Amino acid sequence: MSKSFDIIIVGAGIVGAACAAECARGGLRVLVLDRGPIGNGTTGAGMGHIVVMDDSEAQFALTSYSRSLWRQLVPELPVQVEFDPCGTLWVAADDEEMAEVERKQKYYSERGVTVEALDGAAVAEAEPNLRPGMAGGLCVPDDAVLYPPCAARFLLDRACEHGAELRTTTSVHDLLPSGGVTLTDGSRVAGGIVLSATGPWSPSLLPGLPVRKRKGHLVITDRYPGFVHHQIVELGYLKSAHSVNQDSVAFNIQPRKNGQMLIGSSRQFDAEDTSVDQPILDRMLQRAIGYLPALASLSAIRVWTGHRAATPDKLPLIGPIPDSDRIWLATGHEGLGITTSLATGRLVADLLLNRACEIPPDPYSPKRYISGAEMYE
Numbered sequence: 233m234s235k236s237f238d239i240i241i242v243g244a245g246i247v248g249a250a251c252a253a254e255c256a257r258g259g260l261r262v263l264v265l266d267r268g269p270i271g272n273g274t275t276g277a278g279m280g281h282i283v284v285m286d287d288s289e290a291q292f293a294l295t296s297y298s299r300s301l302w303r304q305l306v307p308e309l310p311v312q313v314e315f316d317p318c319g320t321l322w323v324a325a326d327d328e329e330m331a332e333v334e335r336k337q338k339y340y341s342e343r344g345v346t347v348e349a350l351d352g353a354a355v356a357e358a359e360p361n362l363r364p365g366m367a368g369g370l371c372v373p374d375d376a377v378l379y380p381p382c383a384a385r386f387l388l389d390r391a392c393e394h395g396a397e398l399r400t401t402t403s404v405h406d407l408l409p410s411g412g413v414t415l416t417d418g419s420r421v422a423g424g425i426v427l428s429a430t431g432p433w434s435p436s437l438l439p440g441l442p443v444r445k446r447k448g449h450l451v452i453t454d455r456y457p458g459f460v461h462h463q464i465v466e467l468g469y470l471k472s473a474h475s476v477n478q479d480s481v482a483f484n485i486q487p488r489k490n491g492q493m494l495i496g497s498s499r500q501f502d503a504e505d506t507s508v509d510q511p512i513l514d515r516m517l518q519r520a521i522g523y524l525p526a527l528a529s530l531s532a533i534r535v536w537t538g539h540r541a542a543t544p545d546k547l548p549l550i551g552p553i554p555d556s557d558r559i560w561l562a563t564g565h566e567g568l569g570i571t572t573s574l575a576t577g578r579l580v581a582d583l584l585l586n587r588a589c590e591i592p593p594d595p596y597s598p599k600r601y602i603s604g605a606e607m608y609e
């Protein structure tokens with residue numbers, strides 16, 4: 233006899249994993265399908281910075297809510313998740329960027345996020361390997377970093393403890409408006425609701441979805457414990473991450489618990505292949521060396537790329553699609569899906585189970601973009 237599921241989640245990245253954990257904990261019968269292994273997509277390529285961001289009120293609400301959920305989970309996280317409460321240090325190179333420190337300090341403080349503004353001397357003391365002469369910076373001590381594929385594995389283990397079933401190497405061909413899926417081998421799996429958590433591949437299953445692939449490069453170094461102490465991000469990052477269509481690079485470095493460092497990052501549209509783009513990589517590393525001159529003498533051991541799932545307003549798509557209460561989305565998390573996965577999972581479960589949501593879900597509703605007709609063109 234075939235088993236029936238309340239919800240079929242397509243995608244075992246961090247977002248699908250978080251949705252599975254919350255739905256299973258809420259008593260739903262959950263099936264998770266992925267064509268590869270766990271964390272096979274962008275989750276395995278991302279940086280794992282848990283960070284509060286403020287491009288918009290809705291982005292702030294989602295990132296700060298999700299960061300608080302990560303912090304509540306800390307006592308339960310296994311060591312493999314490598315949770316490190318190292319904080320973020322936003323560095324300002326000049327007076328223009330110091331104005332951003334002041335704006336950000338005010339914005340975060342007014343909303344209850346702990347921050348500390350630093351002058352140039354305090355920045356140099358906090359991170360002695362930064363080039364001399366920084367104007368200042370902003371420390372966000374409750375931000376953190378973790379290792380995303382192991383975090384996804386942990387969340388899926390949680391889901392399975394609550395009765396969820398996980399099937400990897402299972403490729404979905406179609407989402408059915410009646411709630412189930414067809415697999416690429418032609419078989420069908422029945423379910424009440426199907427949730428697509430397929431990240432940058434979501435338009436393959438729902439053509440017309442406003443999700444574009446935005447390529448990023450990352451470099452990992454050999455082990456240099458203590459070379460940096462925070463996730464350090466240039467405030468110029470905000471200018472480049474905001475530029476919607478141009479290729480951009482920005483200095484962003486993350487300490488790993490084992491002493492390795494991840495160096496990012498780049499952003500490119502219309503670059504769907506996974507190959508390393510040497511000119512962009514050179515620009516990205518030069519930018520990093522500009523901030524941390526001693527990096528030039530350290531060894532990098534690997535470089536890779538991944539694709540973020542970008543939406544036009546830089547907010548994810550969470551909830552049912554228009555004209556179907558059987559097909560749901562949890563996608564479009566761009567460069568913040570590790571941070572916002574837990575809030576996404578909680579919102580999906582709250583909406584499905586008719587529970588009150590802790591933050592308003594409407595800003596993330598797919599209904600803001602999509603008419604049913606467009607989805608199925």
Ligand SMILES: Cc1cc2nc3c(=O)[nH]c(=O)nc-3n(C[C@H](O)[C@H](O)[C@H](O)COP(=O)(O)OP(=O)(O)OC[C@H]3O[C@@H](n4cnc5c(N)ncnc54)[C@H](O)[C@@H]3O)c2cc1C
Binds near residue numbers: 402431432
């Ligand atoms: C360079 C880079 C740095 C980043 N840094 C950070 C960071 O510091 N902090 C942060 O919060 N975020 C960061 N991100 C973003 C973050 O990695 C993503 O937002 C997040 O991983 C998205 O997770 P997801 O589960 O939605 O998608 P994915 O991890 O891509 O998962 C989608 C899954 O769907 C599966 N799938 C797709 N189609 C099908 C199908 N037809 N059938 C079955 N399975 C299918 C795939 O195999 C995949 O496993 C970064 C991203 C990049 C590229």
